[in-house]
Amino acid sequence: MGVVQSALRRSRVVALIGPRQCGKTTLARQLVDARSVNYFDLEDPVSLARLDEPMTALEALRGLVVIDEIQRKENLFPVLRVLADRKPLPSRFLILGSASPALLRQSSESLAGRIEVIAMSGFTLSELGYGVVDRHWLRGGYPRSFLARSERDSEAWRKNFIQSFLERDLTQLGVRVPASTMLRFWKMIAHSHGQIWNGSEIARSLAISEASSRRYVDILSELFMIRQLQPWHANLKKRQVKSPKIFIRDTGLLHNLLGIRSERELLAHPKLGASWEGYVVEEVIRSVGPDEVYFWATHNGAEVDLVLIKNGVRYGVECKRADAPRMTPSMRSALEGLKLKRISVIYPGNRRYDLAPRISAVPLKSVIGGFDGIFHSK
Numbered sequence: 503m504g505v506v507q508s509a510l511r512r513s514r515v516v517a518l519i520g521p522r523q524c525g526k527t528t529l530a531r532q533l534v535d536a537r538s539v540n541y542f543d544l545e546d547p548v549s550l551a552r553l554d555e556p557m558t559a560l561e562a563l564r565g566l567v568v569i570d571e572i573q574r575k576e577n578l579f580p581v582l583r584v585l586a587d588r589k590p591l592p593s594r595f596l597i598l599g600s601a602s603p604a605l606l607r608q609s610s611e612s613l614a615g616r617i618e619v620i621a622m623s624g625f626t627l628s629e630l631g632y633g634v635v636d637r638h639w640l641r642g643g644y645p646r647s648f649l650a651r652s653e654r655d656s657e658a659w660r661k662n663f664i665q666s667f668l669e670r671d672l673t674q675l676g677v678r679v680p681a682s683t684m685l686r687f688w689k690m691i692a693h694s695h696g697q698i699w700n701g702s703e704i705a706r707s708l709a710i711s712e713a714s715s716r717r718y719v720d721i722l723s724e725l726f727m728i729r730q731l732q733p734w735h736a737n738l739k740k741r742q743v744k745s746p747k748i749f750i751r752d753t754g755l756l757h758n759l760l761g762i763r764s765e766r767e768l769l770a771h772p773k774l775g776a777s778w779e780g781y782v783v784e785e786v787i788r789s790v791g792p793d794e795v796y797f798w799a800t801h802n803g804a805e806v807d808l809v810l811i812k813n814g815v816r817y818g819v820e821c822k823r824a825d826a827p828r829m830t831p832s833m834r835s836a837l838e839g840l841k842l843k844r845i846s847v848i849y850p851g852n853r854r855y856d857l858a859p860r861i862s863a864v865p866l867k868s869v870i871g872g873f874d875g876i877f878h879s880k
Contacts, residue, residue, distance in 0.1 A: 503529060505620060506596070510566065513618035514586040515595045517572075517609055520622035521726045522671060523663060525645050526598045527570055529622075533596065534568045540593075542567075544574040556581045563593050570598040573675065579612035586616045600671060600725070623726065624648070624752065626788050632867040639781050640765050642754020653764055660758040664688075667727075677721055683708070687718050691728055692750055692759035696776030698799070699730065699748045719748070726751060731783070734796035734809045734840065743799040749780040756780065775823050782821040782848050782866065783808060789869045790876060798840060806836040806845065817877055818845035822863075825849075829857040837861060846876050 509516045534541050542549040552559050624643025641647045641656045650656035668681040705715040722728045730746040750756035762768050792810040799805035808819035827847045846864040856862050868875040
């Protein structure tokens, strides 16, 4: 809420984008009552009818105006540009979209210099508190999944979300890929979660072209379903990995795609470590808010899970699901070779301790403290 309010004070138009059901509408309705004339929900026929003549409908409004699911009416962007240039400025606009590539393209072309974009996901561990970490990891951050009354209800909601996303949302966003094909592709991504992307291998498995495989992964990235973590290239005399690492952003969706239905099944599953790594990666990124984020790996096995750049300084994060992480040659190599200020090794224990100068084991619960919680040195 505070991030959005600050952006609205700075910018004439703020775009709040993210996948469906992640809480964008709930947040917007805390700022403007859904019954107000200043609120437009473009999945509501009444709102669509009101915007048949958008300039007439919008120019008389004062204060904050909310337009939800704006990708359904892309011709609004040139109108918003005109309205945002008025002096004095009688109204500001909060526009919500389901991470549509068309939304981003239109807004960047029509509202350049006038719009601030905020990406939103579901609940974070920082918002929920560490006491529910196991539930959050299993169910993911989508509010209806996390808050479901039972594991069975949560699993059913996620199953329906995936089906609706494939059969309805992709079509509405102009993506012309058969739902069955995209589901098979998405499941293969889930089995590759936490690994280096190999598009040719997945293309062969699905009997599609490598170009199609590349397009599908870009679609899911643009819609915030997956994260392609790009490699950092250091000027070292080592052969470095140049392909991205792939993650399903929400672990609840990951577990559904893998057929994991309970904490017991998760703890026995071969992808346990990869699931935990992806969970930590997302929570660290959302907690720290880095300027840039990468991973680093060489072909001889040296790696660091996250390279974060914050205020021009590089930091490293390793994700270790171990009772007591130890110092490794990879950490030492990354610390010096990448010129990292610190490396924090996130693990599920309770005690912070040093592994070496500028390298510390840090409990997962410290992520709640943001940058200082993760990289604070004793």
